[in-house]
Amino acid sequence: xxxxxxxxxxxxxxxxxxxxxxxxxxxxxxxxxxxxxxxxxxxxxxxxxxxxxxxxxxxxxxxxxxxxxxxxxxxxxxxxxxxxxxxxxxxxxxxxxxxxxxxxxxxxxxxxxxxxxxxxxxxxxxxxxxxxxxxxxxxxxxxxxxxxxxxxxxxxxxxxxxxxxxxxxxxxxxxxxxxxxxxxxxxxxxxxxxxxxxxxxxxxxxxxxxxxxxxxxxxxxxxxxxxxxxxxxxxxxxxxxxxxxxxxxxxxxxxxxxxxxxxxxxxxxxxxxxxxxxxxxxxxxxxxxxxxxx
Amino acid sequence: xxxxxxxxxxxxxxxxxxxxxxxxxxxxxxxxxxxxxxxxxxxxxxxxxxxxxxxxxxxxxxxxxxxxxxxxxxxxxxxxxxxxxxxxxxxxxxxxxxxxxxxxxxxxxxxxxxxxxxxxxxxxxxxxxxxxxxxxxxxxxxxxxxxxxxxxxxxxxxxxxxxxxxxxxxxxxxxxxxxxxxxxxxxxxxxxxxxxxxxxxxxxxxxxxxxxxxxxxxxxxxxxxxxxxxxxxxxxxxxxxxxxxxxxxxxxxxxxxxxxxxxxxxxxxxxxxxxxxxxxxxxxxxxxxxxxxxxxxxxxxxxxxxxxxxxxxxxxxxxxxxxxxxxxxxxxxxxxxxxxxxxxxxxxxxxxxxxxxxxxxxxxxxxxxxxxxxxxxxxxxxxxxxxxxxxxxxxxxxxxxxxxxxxxxxxxxxxxxxxxxxxxxxxxxxxxxxxxxxxxxxxxxxxxxxxxx
Numbered sequence: 001x002x003x004x005x006x007x008x009x010x011x012x013x014x015x016x017x018x019x020x021x022x023x024x025x026x027x028x029x030x031x032x033x034x035x036x037x038x039x040x041x042x043x044x045x046x047x048x049x050x051x052x053x054x055x056x057x058x059x060x061x062x063x064x065x066x067x068x069x070x071x072x073x074x075x076x077x078x079x080x081x082x083x084x085x086x087x088x089x090x091x092x093x094x095x096x097x098x099x100x101x102x103x104x105x106x107x108x109x110x111x112x113x114x115x116x117x118x119x120x121x122x123x124x125x126x127x128x129x130x131x132x133x134x135x136x137x138x139x140x141x142x143x144x145x146x147x148x149x150x151x152x153x154x155x156x157x158x159x160x161x162x163x164x165x166x167x168x169x170x171x172x173x174x175x176x177x178x179x180x181x182x183x184x185x186x187x188x189x190x191x192x193x194x195x196x197x198x199x200x201x202x203x204x205x206x207x208x209x210x211x212x213x214x215x216x217x218x219x220x221x222x223x224x225x226x227x228x229x230x231x232x233x234x235x236x237x238x239x240x241x242x243x244x245x246x247x248x249x250x251x252x253x254x255x256x257x258x259x260x261x262x263x264x265x266x267x268x269x270x271x272x273x274x275x276x277x278x279x280x281x282x283x284x285x286x287x288x289x290x291x292x293x294x
Numbered sequence: 295x296x297x298x299x300x301x302x303x304x305x306x307x308x309x310x311x312x313x314x315x316x317x318x319x320x321x322x323x324x325x326x327x328x329x330x331x332x333x334x335x336x337x338x339x340x341x342x343x344x345x346x347x348x349x350x351x352x353x354x355x356x357x358x359x360x361x362x363x364x365x366x367x368x369x370x371x372x373x374x375x376x377x378x379x380x381x382x383x384x385x386x387x388x389x390x391x392x393x394x395x396x397x398x399x400x401x402x403x404x405x406x407x408x409x410x411x412x413x414x415x416x417x418x419x420x421x422x423x424x425x426x427x428x429x430x431x432x433x434x435x436x437x438x439x440x441x442x443x444x445x446x447x448x449x450x451x452x453x454x455x456x457x458x459x460x461x462x463x464x465x466x467x468x469x470x471x472x473x474x475x476x477x478x479x480x481x482x483x484x485x486x487x488x489x490x491x492x493x494x495x496x497x498x499x500x501x502x503x504x505x506x507x508x509x510x511x512x513x514x515x516x517x518x519x520x521x522x523x524x525x526x527x528x529x530x531x532x533x534x535x536x537x538x539x540x541x542x543x544x545x546x547x548x549x550x551x552x553x554x555x556x557x558x559x560x561x562x563x564x565x566x567x568x569x570x571x572x573x574x575x576x577x578x579x580x581x582x583x584x585x586x587x588x589x590x591x592x593x594x595x596x597x598x599x600x601x602x603x604x605x606x607x608x609x610x611x612x613x614x615x616x617x618x619x620x621x622x623x624x625x626x627x628x629x630x631x632x633x634x635x636x637x638x639x640x641x642x643x644x645x646x647x648x649x650x651x652x653x654x655x656x657x658x659x660x661x662x663x664x665x666x667x668x669x670x671x672x673x674x675x676x677x678x679x680x681x682x683x684x685x686x687x688x689x690x691x692x693x694x695x696x697x698x699x700x701x702x703x704x705x706x707x708x709x710x711x712x713x714x715x716x717x718x719x720x721x722x723x724x725x726x727x728x729x730x731x732x733x734x735x736x737x738x739x740x741x742x743x744x745x746x747x
Contacts, residue, residue, distance in 0.1 A: 045389035149561045150722040237562050240718040
């Protein structure tokens with residue numbers, strides 16, 4: 001497919017771009033600039049702003065609490081990406097292969113994705129609540145003491161499961177679509193050659209749908225760092241004892257509960273740079289490994 | 295959105311990703327931190343009507359609306375209630391409003407955040423708005439003492455309560471405990487809980503939401519201030535007082551309760567979960583607000599058990615008194631005189647005995663006027679509602695000391711969060727009591743130092 005100019009008229013193109021540009025400028029770029037500026041101030045609402053230079057960043061660098069939050073977020077996002085994609089790939093493959101009731105399975109899998117994150121968080125809270133959870137007694141029957149309001153590692157796992165559960169549907173949509181685009185002839189050839197199902201998934205399908213997988217790695221990374229806020233807020237509030245205090249929640253708390261806007265801005269700038277670098281790395285990797293055709 | 299496997303080239307795919315990635319990151323804080331230099335003239339949100347920001351949801355909100363309707367018809371002053379979802383919501387929006395100069399006329403601030411609002415130097419002491427003959431001394435002194443700073447009533451107390459112990463009489467009987475003599479000390483709470491669990495009556499003995507208010511209660515009931523400088527009422531505090539028997543006994547007991555499965559942990563600030571743990575019979579005792587009497591009584595009825603309440607447990611038998619919780623009405627400074635007169639009328643209306651009786655009966659918050667209490671007494675209200683009697687006795691029998699005035703500090707939310715988070719580590723046994731308390735102390739010191747320096 002060759003690229004060609006759809007709009008020869010620059011003015012027309014500009015007008016069509018305007019709404020997007022205005023929204024981006026107003027709600028993304030301007031706040032970004034403001035946040036960077038604010039990160040050099042000690043700013044708390046209604047008490048005046050004081051310029052402090054790099055003090056906020058110095059405080060961040062010296063904070064073991066913050067370092068812990070950084071490591072926790074990286075671990076959490078990694079687990080989210082790996083967990084979501086492993087489960088979603090298996091589920092998509094099964095849905096792709098099955099003959100009867102494909103639509104039904106697809107709907108069932110996508111359903112959690114259709115819930116707003118806050119609702120998903122609440123639903124999961126009542127599924128897994130240590131005292132009044134619907135599944136709690138069954139899990140406890142297996143000999144596990146469900147105690148994640150007090151037990152940090154357990155809380156981490158519970159929020160992780162909720163985050164993965166919520167995101168599977170999104171991945172399945174893209175993966176089944178990508179699998180649907182794999183030429184039938186390839187599948188037939190593989191079958192004729194006696195390639196096993198697992199091998200067919202891992203050696204044939206995965207390389208072919210790798211652009212989709214790269215896209216999903218990036219979307220899931222963003223989700224792992226940012227999209228899981230509502231679940232943390234509703235289920236654990238960053239606790240117990242900071243065990244689920246991922247960066248985005250920590251940032252929210254600093255800004256909107258402690259009203260330390262300058263310090264929170266510094267945190268958001270650091271997070272921005274970190275995730276930016278991470279994505280850059282992912283793009284570099286994807287250039288090497290993803291198959292874009294041609 | 296980007297389609298997979300299709301014919302789009304990967305340059306556009308990448309640019310979409312890059313923009314969305316950047317978009318999601320920095321935006322949030324910058325949007326909120328649009329602080330402008332104040333000092334500009336103050337003007338009301340709505341010129342034609344008093345604007346009241348509050349955090350009373352559900353039936354409490356309806357009761358409040360009823361009072362405001364009555365105020366409007368009696369005075370011909372328009373007043374518009376705006377629900378802000380939560381105390382945090384009112385606080386955030388109020389601070390932004392004071393910053394911008396476009397302000398609500400009255401706002402309801404949780405007592406925990408009082409100092410934070412006072413520190414803006416943008417609020418008018420309500421005493422200046424009340425008429426000279428308004429009987430301020432008819433307010434219950436145990437309530438107004440918190441809101442009176444340097445002898446001036448800074449905000450108008452409105453919805454106030456203490457924490458109290460609720461217990462399941464039916465469960466007590468089933469476990470062979472005397473429901474007429476509920477536990478009064480930590481040790482008794484522990485042994486009662488042990489009996490309840492050993493007899494298989496309930497899963498746990500006691501539950502309460504992990505909120506700093508309960509730690510404040512344990513301290514005040516024991517006559518110990520939580521912070522130096524009289525909890526912030528006599529200057530800027532610098533530290534949390536953890537090096538005492540109160541703190542050690544509290545956390546040793548809390549850890550033991552949790553370790554032996556006698557304490558059911560509903561989570562941080564989990565008021566609703568704590569109450570449902572109690573109402574569904576998983577714990578036989580609950581510590582929560584005195585304002586919950588009505589809800590708990592009807593909940594117990596639905597779940598088929600008899601409920602009662604008793605004074606907040608003491609550390610070791612000595613009882614000073616509880617701290618006040620709940621909120622008060624604040625007013626911004628700098629509004630024109632006629633506006634201030636209208637606001638004064640509103641505050642006087644909300645504080646008058648008739649309104650207080652309506653408010654108390656509709657919500658369970660204390661009536662805070664002596665005259666209102668006497669009226670309720672004469673009407674036989676307390677005889678009909680013995681749980682309100684107990685709640686009220688707990689308030690009026692309290693000594694009025696520095697310990698019974700809850701903390702009044704600027705970084706209240708930070709200190710609150712620190713204490714709540716550290717409490718989890720302490721009761722779950724992640725750290726020992728001595729080590730945990732010294733960590734807690736230095737963390738609180740850091741927060742206080744950062745705010746006041």
